[in-house]
Amino acid sequence: MRARIAIGLLVVIHAAILCAGFLAPYDYAEQHREYAYAPPTRVHFEGLRPFADRFPIRFLAGGRLFGVDSPGVIFLWGADGAGRDVFSRVLYGGQISLATGLGAAAISLGLGLFWGTLSGFYGGWADRLIMRGGELFLALPWLYLLLAVRAFLPLHITTVEAFFLLVAIIGMVGWVRPARIVRGVVLSARERGFVLAARGFGAGAPYLIRRHILPLTWGVLLTQATILIPQYILAEVTLSFLGLGVGEPVPSWGNLLAEARQYHALVNHPWMLAPGLATIPLLLGYLMLADILLENPERQAPHGRN
Amino acid sequence: MQVVRTVYLTITLVWLAHALPDDRLMLSGDVGSRGGRLVSAQRIEPKTLNWLYASDVSSREVLQRLMADLIHINRQTLQPEAALAKSWKGSADGLHWVLELREGLKFSDGEPFDADDVVFTFQVILDEKAHSPQRDLLILGDKPIAIRKLGRYRVAFDLPQAYSVADRLFDGVFILPRHKLEAAYKQGKLEQAWPLTAAAGDVAGLGPFRLKEYVAGERITLERNPYYWKVDQAGTQLPYLDELTFLFVGTEDNQVLRFEAGESDIVNRLGARNFAALEKSRRSGEFNLVNVGAGLEISFLFFNLGEPPAGASAELKAHLAVLRRTKFRQAVSEAIDRESMVRTIYLGRASALAGPVPPGNRYWIDGKLKAPVRNVARARRLLESDGFKWNREGKLLDPAGRAVEFSILTSSNNAERQQLARLIQDDLKQIGIQVSVTPLDLRSLLELVQKTHAYEAAILSQASADADPNPDIPLWLSSGVNHFWNPEQKRPATPWEAEIDALMRRQLVTRDYTERKRMFDRVQEIAVENQPLVALVSPNVLVGAKKKLGNFRPALLEPCTLWNIEQIYWRGAGTGVRP
Structure with missing residues (x-):
């Protein structure tokens, strides 16, 4: 239900x-x-x-x-400082925010799957190299790095370029956690009976990974996706809030909220907070789904009991 | 009992009045009562208490309370007034000035003040080895001014060249105590003297307050200087307040919140939206919110008119070539709707600008410049006459057939300038120009504008330190650092910049106001003809204070609210206004 x-x-x-x-x-x-x-x-x-x-x-x-019809206007959620309809901007802004969340989640899960499988399956120095590299990645102060990088970027970033940049940045930063989880799954899968049996029959690494190991990771990946998508939607909000996201006049939930952070907006124009409210049902939906998937591990890993 | 107390008080007051130095300065204004504490929330923490090395606004804000200058510009009348110097006289050629100092004054630590302190102060400022940024203030035509001691209370200044307003040179040049700083100066350690963490007893000045306590990241508290040299009309020694506290709160929004919550008593330079929010506040009955009127700050859009930087992309070069066309800049200016900026961003509490001098500067604005009215048809005609065309989608094409676009840099922590950029973006879209807005933190922005020159256009604000045009010389001279559109040129790049240079240099040595005004009017006209900077709006000075504050007389010039801090008092002080 x-x-x-x-x-x-x-x-x-x-x-x-x-x-x-x-x-x-x-x-x-x-x-x-x-x-x-x-x-x-x-x-x-x-x-x-x-x-x-x-x-x-x-x-x-x-x-x-x-x-x-003009001269009438209809602003369901009020208007912003330039007289633009907040309702329309929240809807259009959702496209950027959502696409960022989905795109970035795809990138970081893809990278996580690749490095995690590699590291878990082969172990040894490859494992150590990838995992230590990942830790280095986690330790970087990303926000400050991004602020510095922004100053060096060409000033003429079109909105589309800014968008892809945003997706790429958020996605690239987040591969470590999924990679660690995938590595764990692969490590345990490697020692399972059916994998060892297949190996005994002479199966090569690509076959083993494709046929026996990757299917075991789908459940984990799905759960990770439901956690990462809302997280990345919020990441977009944070980055746009800091002026690193898509530029005016294109809206995203992040830059809409950045506009609402002024005192007078909170006091006199509370409708400027609408994008904040709009994120709630979306994030709630994703997090509920993640919750359900985490509670039912048998749904997560259909091959787990083989 | 009451009688005894009154008599005792009267005797004390009379005795105090006589014990005070002879040369005290009597200020007009309401006679207030002593006592109480004033709290002001500042955005940023000061960096130092050492005036010689203080170049940030927040340090100056505090230092102005701790220090005093020889001749001071009255923030309300905008005219120079006697301060530590009680009178001054210039020679006929304006090169030699003799200042009579007040006698019998004491620093806030009780040590006497005399000409030696003045000589010491100017000596360290002008010493190149001391590297004080304040040195630039006292350099005229590449040569420093010279100082001579004539007597214990008498000094002479020799200027290397005539200067139009020599008395204004001394405003903000704070006199330092020789007995405190000479040792550090001799050891070459002046730069390390008086950090924020200095002990209260180490710092001494001639201002109305002295240092009491500094708590890092939180506040700095000043207490009354018991040796201050100004008195009110009843002969009471000023300042009235016992203590003055500056809180550091980070942003304007926090300043407003603190003020609304009653945690601070005075708030300087509000944005129009915040001002409106406070007007509607439930507690607005407790505040005096004052719209002082058109101020001296202007916001302007300017273009990069310098040579493209080494290694510039072909794209940047092409964009800069378009921006260099005078008619293009004129068209941009025509197409900008300044009235709607005033209306939507400032709620009418600002002025649309015709030229680079704001209406708040009533002595210097060129009244012949016409009020700006948006004229899209004229903008189109201007572009057409310069070989620009429009394609089928309505996009503007430059004479070489490329679509016209440029980016505007704004400071990412200034909401108003970002809104200005947004309106410009929309206005220019209507004549087919594609503008992108890039918010950057101010430091990166200035780096691009002043150092690397790899940008196309930017929006900045500038608040003049004085109503006189001379402090803005670094903006006008082509060799100036603040000549934003093409800073620090070896030789003026265009004939009109050469003409501005000549006019500004000439007015600098002219002493007749009408003559100077005529020259500066011409400078404004040249600026409007060529639009290197497109003046946009000038916000009104909006301030607030608790209703119970007496002598609250906000001024147009910084510091707008605290300029007469020595006279500000709590009505009904002593009845426990503030602990």
Whole structure:
């Protein structure tokens, strides 16, 4: 049951973020300067017709789910300092944040799987080299390093480049933990009866890894993914918060939150915190899923009892 | 009992008034009562108490309370006033100045003050071996000014060349106690003297307060200087306050929070949004929030007009070639909507700028410059006449057919400048220019602008230290370090920069105000014609203080709120306002 709720939640949120272009009433960069920090628009009904202040809300007009003819505006979650719709920006921002989370998780799991398998399967000096290298990686003060690196990067990073850079950085930094877990699984798998038997029949390393060892790691990887994705979404938030993420005017949850960190925003314009709230159901969904997977180890490792 | 106490108090006061030095300075303003403690939250911790090596704002903020200068610029009237020097006289050619010092004054440790201290101070500042950054203030045309002692309370200064406002030179040049620092100076250890951790008894000055205690990372507390040389109209020795505490809180937001919570009593230079938030605060009845009006700070966009740096990419070179076109810069200026900046970012509490001098500087602004109005049509005409075209998607193409784009650097910890950049980005998009905004920490930004020159455009703010144009000379002269668009040139790169150089140098030695004003007006006009820096807005000076503070008279010039700290008092002091 809990699994269904979690999965349902995730599906709904992912769908909403994917369809931002349709669901959001405005483009993320559209400025309405006369409405700087406008509070959420009041929506009310006259009969069955919804109105945003005095203007009727129109549905399915101009390729958007809903909208208001100018000079009316509809800001469901208020507007930011340049009069941009926070609701639209949160939806569009989710695309960057989510893609970062998924992309970075894929990179770090891929790297983790590769190095972890190598290190666990071959052992010896390869194992020591990889694991000590990993520890070195963990010990680096990444945040300061990134701040320094930013100063050397070309100033003209387009948003797309910044995005890939962000994904690559976050993904590369995080390979050590999955690699250690995979190594543990591989180490124990190496000594299992069926692996030893296969080896006795003359199976080579590539065959053993592909056929017998990798299938054992899937469960661990899946659980790791459900933990890492929300972690990386938050990492994007942190990096953008520090000005290392995608640049204006493209939104991400991180740079949206960075805007809300000012005193006056907290006091006078609390709707600027909407992106913070938007992350909650998404992270909750992923973490619930991770929880369920961790509680049921038999689901994790279907081949475990062979 | 009451009578006895009153009589006793009167006698003490009369005795005190007579015991005070003859040359004390009487200040006008409300007569207050002594006692109480004032707390001010600062953003950043000072770096040193040694004025000779203090180049950061936060150190100066504290030192201004501990030290005094010979001639001081009144922060409210913006005119020079007698301080440690009670009078001064210049020769007809303006090269020789004689200053009469106040007699019988004492440093905060009780040691007497005389001409030897003044001579010592100028000697160490000007000593090249002492490496004091303050030395630059006393160099005119590459030569230092000279000082001579004429008597115990009389000194003479000889300037190497005529200087338009010689009396203003002395503002902020704090007189140091020879008896405390001479030994360190002789041993060549002046730079190590008076760190923040110095013992309270080691630091002495002529300011209204003296050091009491410093707690690293938290606060610095000053106490009343019992030997201070200013009195109020009733003859009471100033300052009124017993103690002054500076808390270090890190950010403007924290300053505002502390102020709102009542943990600090005074707040300097608020952002417009924070000011509005405080106005709406539940406790706003306890504060005096003052909009002092247009200040002396300007925010401006400027372009890299220097030669491309060695090893610059072809892309950067192409972008810089476009930025070098005067008509392009004029078009950018025309396309920027300054009024909406004032409205959305500053809630109307700022002025849109026509030129590089803010309206707050009423003595020097060129009134002939027209108020800036956004004119996209004119921007397009300007670009067209310079060979720019638009492609089918509406993107602007330079005469070589490349899409026009550039990046703007802003400081990542200044929200207002980032918002300015965001509005510019949108404004310029409407004439087809693609702008990317790159937030960087201020240090990396200045490194790029002043050292490596590998950037295209940036937004910065500058607050003048004085209403007079002379302190801004490093901005105007092509050889200046703050000539942001092309700093430290060997020879002026363009005819208009040469003209600015000539005008600024000429006004520097001219003593007639109208004559100087005419020259500086021309400088402003040249700047507007060529737009090396596109002046954007000048924020108003917004400050706040507890309502119970008497003599709170905020000024336009830094330090806006604490400039008259010796006169600030708690109304109803003694009734337990602050422990």
